[in-house]
Amino acid sequence: MKTISDIAKMAGVAKSTVSRYLNGGSVSETTKKKLENVIKETGYIPNTFAQSLKAKKPNIIGTIIPRLDSYATTQTLIGIDEELRKLNHQMLISNSSQDLEREIENMYEMARQKVAGIILLATQITNAHLEAFEKVDIPVLLVGQEHKGVYSIIHNDYDAAYDMGKYVLEKGHRRIAFLGVTEKDIAVGVKRKAGFKRAIQEVDGVNVRFYETTFKIDDAIAISSTIIDEFKPSVLVCATDNIALGAMKAAYLKGVRIPEELSITGFGGYEITEIIHPALTTAKFYYQDAGRMAAQSMIQLINYEEIEPLIFSKYKIIEKESVDNL
Amino acid sequence: MKTISDIAKMAGVAKSTVSRYLNGGSVSETTKKKLENVIKETGYIPNTFAQSLKAKKPNIIGTIIPRLDSYATTQTLIGIDEELRKLNHQMLISNSSQDLEREIENMYEMARQKVAGIILLATQITNAHLEAFEKVDIPVLLVGQEHKGVYSIIHNDYDAAYDMGKYVLEKGHRRIAFLGVTEKDIAVGVKRKAGFKRAIQEVDGVNVRFYETTFKIDDAIAISSTIIDEFKPSVLVCATDNIALGAMKAAYLKGVRIPEELSITGFGGYEITEIIHPALTTAKFYYQDAGRMAAQSMIQLINYEEIEPLIFSKYKIIEKESVDNL
DNA sequence: CTGAAAGCGCTTACAG
DNA sequence: CTGAAAGCGCTTACAG
Known part of the structure; x- marks a missing residue:
């Protein structure tokens, strides 16, 4: 050379x-x-x-992701990538494969590589995270989760879940199963459940049960099958689209018709939810937008400009065919 | 600092x-x-x-991808990432957003950043590509496409398509539509069509028509709808799973039952093809495996070890519910 | 075990 | 417009 x-x-x-x-x-x-x-x-x-x-200012922004095989992740990455490119910056991706320790390591590694800032597609924020945020001594921005004292861009999980709760109630459902995930995940596990709960509490005579599963489709298939047998809800509100896809599969395997015998809803707005039939009613989050906002905010941060500590990305309830009007 | x-x-x-x-x-x-x-x-x-x-040898391997929102891409990336990590190397991802010029730029950019080698998830190989391969002066490995004089790992598109052709013929189909993509894409556009064609030519009395669409689901929905109206095939062989998903949607929208009135097959083996119903019969490619092989081969290349110039990744016909036995 | 010094491949004032 | 020199933050023989 x-x-x-x-x-x-x-x-x-x-x-x-x-x-x-x-x-x-x-x-x-x-x-x-x-x-x-x-x-x-x-x-x-x-x-x-x-x-x-x-050189002067580095122009690489590090992005740490929990996994690559997720619609939300790839869409967010696309938004970040496109916007950074427009702003003459480069994106460096590091995958932590859902390993929180590796996530921390990746932050230090990126600091070593002198990235200008770190965008973290977060799932959980531990003390080790907070310590790393301090130590790396460069701007850190969370996407998808919020934390006091850390700049965050979040999807409006609470309001979206509240609206989804109202929606299924309006459709006349009163025997409702909610299939959520671990509360270690504040956004998906806590907020979506809490918003939904509030909607339910505003109405009398609702029979509701809460269940928990993982983010994996296979687990969702298994537990949905049990829920259908045990509880026989008229609607199954799922905390993610993937869980909803699992629920639909379970219904199909049992010969339960959607939405006539069981309504199902999701959260996310993955492309596939419109392609399958019946198409899935879901709370759509605009991941690419959130990614773009993250890129813009990060550039502001590295230029020492003031930004809002907490920014909400928008959402929309997409009404399709998977919910019956009772 | x-x-x-x-x-x-x-x-x-x-x-x-x-x-x-x-x-x-x-x-x-x-x-x-x-x-x-x-x-x-x-x-x-x-x-x-x-x-x-x-420092001695750099330990970063650059990976250039055409797009992020593709199952094949993310799975391949996961395989590369995991294997490189095992081998104490790091992966740098660069997205060219399906822009061939940007793809070339990204190669030079990576060379500048002194990556040890470049893995290119290729779609088309132009002369500008070949020139860049020369100039960057570090090992380059193609995944998904082959080219004379360039190390390549490919899916066995031809054989897979041949097997798929044989399969639908065995199921008794004789009125067959093949929905492919542009021949600029050698692997998907040329090889899958050629393998399929050979299977068809081995049998008499087959009425086959060839159509072309893009990789986008929406386009597949539109053209499938036309094919169903015009040609009324008993089976629609689609060059990718996404195209097949579009075809299924088109059938659903027209009230055509799968597989009773129309059989459909795909290529890829995306996770979703097993979740939907009817589950899709498809030629599954092992993208993560291919990614792992790519990582291993690249490490061999940067260590000046000999490797096969052309490596085939395996495939398997996954028989599900979307093909009727006539 | 420890330190002084050279050098990796660039960039950036500073003279000319 | 051009060049010599210093320096960016490390690592690596080489002495001691």
Whole structure:
């Protein structure tokens, strides 16, 4: 691999001249031509490490994700990536495979690589996280979860769940199962349940039961099957679209018709929910938008601009065919 | 931000001693303790750029992807990421958003960032690609497409399509529509069609028509609807699972029952194909495996070991409910 | 075990 | 417009 010195030597000029040429400084036409040729011939590519060592502000934003095989994650990444590119910044992705320790390690690793800031698609915030936020000494922005003292962009889980609760009640459902996830996940496990609960509490005569599962479709299939047998709800409100897909599969396997015998709802608004039949009624979150907002906010943070500590991304109840009007 | 000099000064030792401590060299117990404390207090994080400038072999492998919102892509990435981690290497992802020029730029950008090698989840290989492969002067490995003179890992599209063709023929189908994609995509557009065609040619009395669509579900819905009206095939062989999902949606919208009135098959083996009903018969590709193989091959390449120029990833016809036995 | 020094490949004032 | 020199934050022989 050629270095700037090689190029300088070959062109018969000083390193600094090459550097100036590369960075658009003032260079005479003749040396410009010479350099152009030498660089083309050699296929010279500057070493970013050496550049960054001297350079001004780094322009790489680190994004840490819990997993890659999730619609919400990839959509958010697309939003971040596109917006950062517009703002002349680069995105570095690091996957922690749902391992909280690895997530922490990744933060330190990124700090070492001198990213300008870190966007964390968060699931849980532990003390080790808070300590890392302090130590890395660069802006950190959470997406999907909020935490006191940390800039956060969240989906409006509570309101969305409240609206979803109201919606199924309006459709006449009174025997309702809610299939949620662990409360360690504040956004999905706590907020969606709480918003839904509040809607239920505003109405009398509702028979509601709460269940818990994981984010995995297979687990959702299994427990949904049990719920259908045990409780026979008229509607099954699922905390994510994937859980809802599992519930639909369970219903199908048991020969229970949707929505005639069982209504099902989700949260997320994954593309697939519109393609399947019956299409799924769900609370759609705008992940790409949230990603774009995250990118913008991060750029503001690294420029020392003030931003809101807590930003809500919007949502919408998408009414499809999976809920029966009783 | 503290540097190694600051730490050295604070601990009253030389920079080299700090460096040795950090890299597990021999350091006395006392200075070890001292350093430990100073580093903990200051939250010192070494600058990777400076490290890499000196360092031996870089351990970052660049992966360039055409898009993020694709099951095949994310699964392949997971495989690469996991395997690289095992082999003590890091993955850097760069998304080209289906823009071939950006793909090329990303290659040069990665070379500049001194990645050890580049894994390209390829769609098309142009001359500009070949030129970039030369210039970056580091190992390049294609996944999903093959090209003479370039190390490639491909799914066995041809054989899979041949098997799929045989399968639908065995099920008694003789009025067959094949819904493919542009031939610019050698793997999906050319190979899957060619393998299928060969199977068809081995049997007499088959009425087959070939159609073309994009990778987008919406386009597949539209054209499938036309195919159903115009040609009334007994089976619609789709070049990807997403296209098949679109076809299923089209059938549903028209009230055509699957598989009784129309059989449908796909390629890919996306998770969702098992969840929907009827579950989709498809040629499953093992994307995570392919990703793992890519990671292993890349590590061999950067260590100057010999590898096969063309490696096939395996596949399997997954028989589900979407094909009728006539 | 420890330190002084050279060097990795760049950039950036500073002279000329 | 151009070059010599210092320096970015590390690592790595080489002495001691």
